[in-house]
Amino acid sequence: MTTENRKPKTENRCITVIGGGLAGSEAAWQAARRGVRVRLFEMKPLKFSPAHQSPFLGELVCSNSLRAEGRESAVGLLKEEMRRLNSLIMAAALATRVPAGKALAVDRGEFAAHITRALEAEPLVEIIREEVAAPDPEATTIIATGPLTSEPLAEALGKLSGQQNLHFYDAIAPIVAAESLDMQKIFRASRYGAGDDYLNCPFSEAEYAAFYEAMMHAEQAPLKPFEEPRYFEGCLPVEIMAARGFRTLLFGPMKPVGLTDPKTGRQPFAVVQLRCENREGTLYNLVGFQTKLKYGEQERVFRLIPGLEQAEFVRLGSIHRNTFIHSPGILSAYLNFLQYPRIFLAGQISGVEGYVESAAMGMLAGINAARQAVSRSLITPPRETALGALIAHLTNTATKDFQPMNVNFGLFPPLEGRIPKKLRGAAYAERALEALAEWIDRELAE
Numbered sequence: 266m267t268t269e270n271r272k273p274k275t276e277n278r279c280i281t282v283i284g285g286g287l288a289g290s291e292a293a294w295q296a297a298r299r300g301v302r303v304r305l306f307e308m309k310p311l312k313f314s315p316a317h318q319s320p321f322l323g324e325l326v327c328s329n330s331l332r333a334e335g336r337e338s339a340v341g342l343l344k345e346e347m348r349r350l351n352s353l354i355m356a357a358a359l360a361t362r363v364p365a366g367k368a369l370a371v372d373r374g375e376f377a378a379h380i381t382r383a384l385e386a387e388p389l390v391e392i393i394r395e396e397v398a399a400p401d402p403e404a405t406t407i408i409a410t411g412p413l414t415s416e417p418l419a420e421a422l423g424k425l426s427g428q429q430n431l432h433f434y435d436a437i438a439p440i441v442a443a444e445s446l447d448m449q450k451i452f453r454a455s456r457y458g459a460g461d462d463y464l465n466c467p468f469s470e471a472e473y474a475a476f477y478e479a480m481m482h483a484e485q486a487p488l489k490p491f492e493e494p495r496y497f498e499g500c501l502p503v504e505i506m507a508a509r510g511f512r513t514l515l516f517g518p519m520k521p522v523g524l525t526d527p528k529t530g531r532q533p534f535a536v537v538q539l540r541c542e543n544r545e546g547t548l549y550n551l552v553g554f555q556t557k558l559k560y561g562e563q564e565r566v567f568r569l570i571p572g573l574e575q576a577e578f579v580r581l582g583s584i585h586r587n588t589f590i591h592s593p594g595i596l597s598a599y600l601n602f603l604q605y606p607r608i609f610l611a612g613q614i615s616g617v618e619g620y621v622e623s624a625a626m627g628m629l630a631g632i633n634a635a636r637q638a639v640s641r642s643l644i645t646p647p648r649e650t651a652l653g654a655l656i657a658h659l660t661n662t663a664t665k666d667f668q669p670m671n672v673n674f675g676l677f678p679p680l681e682g683r684i685p686k687k688l689r690g691a692a693y694a695e696r697a698l699e700a701l702a703e704w705i706d707r708e709l710a711e
């Protein structure tokens with residue numbers, strides 16, 4: 266299998282990449298490998314975000330783990346797909362790995378140094394240490410400035426996307442896999458008989474009291490120094506609301522009005538509503554349950570919700586400082602703005618979550634920006650791949666409350682037939698890698 270060849274340097278066109286983090290570094294690498302000149306702007310070391318400390322490109326700001334490695338996990342599969350597309354971030358991770366069981370963890374200093382050296386040695390990449398305040402809408406540009414994008418550029422992004430579509434905090438409610446729910450306890454209904462779009466988990470008074478007690482004693486995740494809690498009243502963490510009084514949740518996200526449990530013929534004491542998250546109906550979010558509880562505590566407390574005792578949590582809740590745009594309806598499946606096709610977004614700012622996912626979006630933006638620079642058609646990976654599943658999340662206009670997301674199998678089209686749970690990861694991976702190979706042959710081979 267051959268991937269796109271490098272073009273002779275004389276034919277080079279140029280793109281701009283803003284931000285030399287995981288996404289920007291990968292994007293610059295991918296574009297340069299396709300023979301396109303890259304001007305990569307990085308504001309460090311002249312200016313550091315509150316979380317960045319090192320002058321290197323590709324800095325990991327927190328954990329040194331790139332999570333599970335096995336292909337039977339969604340993030341392991343994503344890494345394998347990236348490796349097959351000659352990812353710089355994956356090459357750096359494999360070259361600098363440290364022992365971490367089934368996870369791929371790295372020596373963070375070596376990892377960032379590897380990425381920096383590779384880009385410095387790449388003749389088509391010019392690294393410019395400068396803060397960029399606004400992109401030039403006429404030049405092919407990738408914005409990859411991350412969750413802590415500097416203020417002037419965030420302001421410019423707000424103008425491009427519309428202020429209402431630019432967020433500075435995420436407010437993430439947990440998501441559960443539909444197949445893990447106990448439908449003997451849960452009933453379908455919308456309030457006041459207006460359809461049956463929601464799944465409702467009904468509580469008796471005793472069940473609510475036990476749930477409330479557990480939530481009040483659960484530990485919260487500590488805030489980073491730059492994360493002053495500036496919560497909007499409409500999107501308070503559920504535990505903050507609960508702390509206002511025993512009955513507060515009954516008038517907020519757990520209100521039972523307009524709902525009748527068909528098993529008792531009565532209105533339950535309290536209800537947690539689950540809303541469908543994707544077209545396939547494989548994922549449901551807990552409506553209004555954005556939370557700062559620690560991950561382990563969330564699983565313990567939320568499994569006290571009737572019907573969620575065995576729930577598989579594909580995403581846990583969180584509230585972070587996180588600059589990102591509401592990408593559905595704004596970004597295309599090629600990662601450029603529908604309204605400003607020369608401007609691409611990549612990384613966490615595009616609405617994915619996590620190191621690997623951010624780098625993956627850098628990879629796709631880099632490939633497409635390079636293609637645009639040489640007047641080739643833009644491309645998007647097949648829906649069955651982990652890369653395609655992330656793009657589907659970013660372009661899913663059916664979602665009611667778009668929030669950044671890690672890759673997970675709930676974002677993939679369902680598998681055909683009934684496959685035992687422990688074999689499903691491998692089945693998703695086999696289907697994805699086959700689709701990826703065909704896509705590479707069809708779209709990327711010269």
Ligand SMILES: Cc1cc2nc3c(=O)[nH]c(=O)nc-3n(C[C@H](O)[C@H](O)[C@H](O)COP(=O)(O)OP(=O)(O)OC[C@H]3O[C@@H](n4cnc5c(N)ncnc54)[C@H](O)[C@@H]3O)c2cc1C
Nearest residue numbers: 284286287288308327328397410411415612613619620623
């Ligand atoms: C505090 C914190 C901890 C996190 N911990 C984890 C974790 O443990 N695991 C995980 O998987 N994910 C984590 N994330 C989420 C996310 O995966 C990382 O933030 C990831 O680095 C995002 O990659 P990125 O390329 O989008 O942005 P970044 O890696 O942040 O890169 C953006 C780059 O752009 C530069 N920049 C910003 N503005 C400008 C400008 N105007 N001009 C020029 N350069 C600019 C920055 O200096 C930076 O180098 C964390 C996020 C935060 C904020």
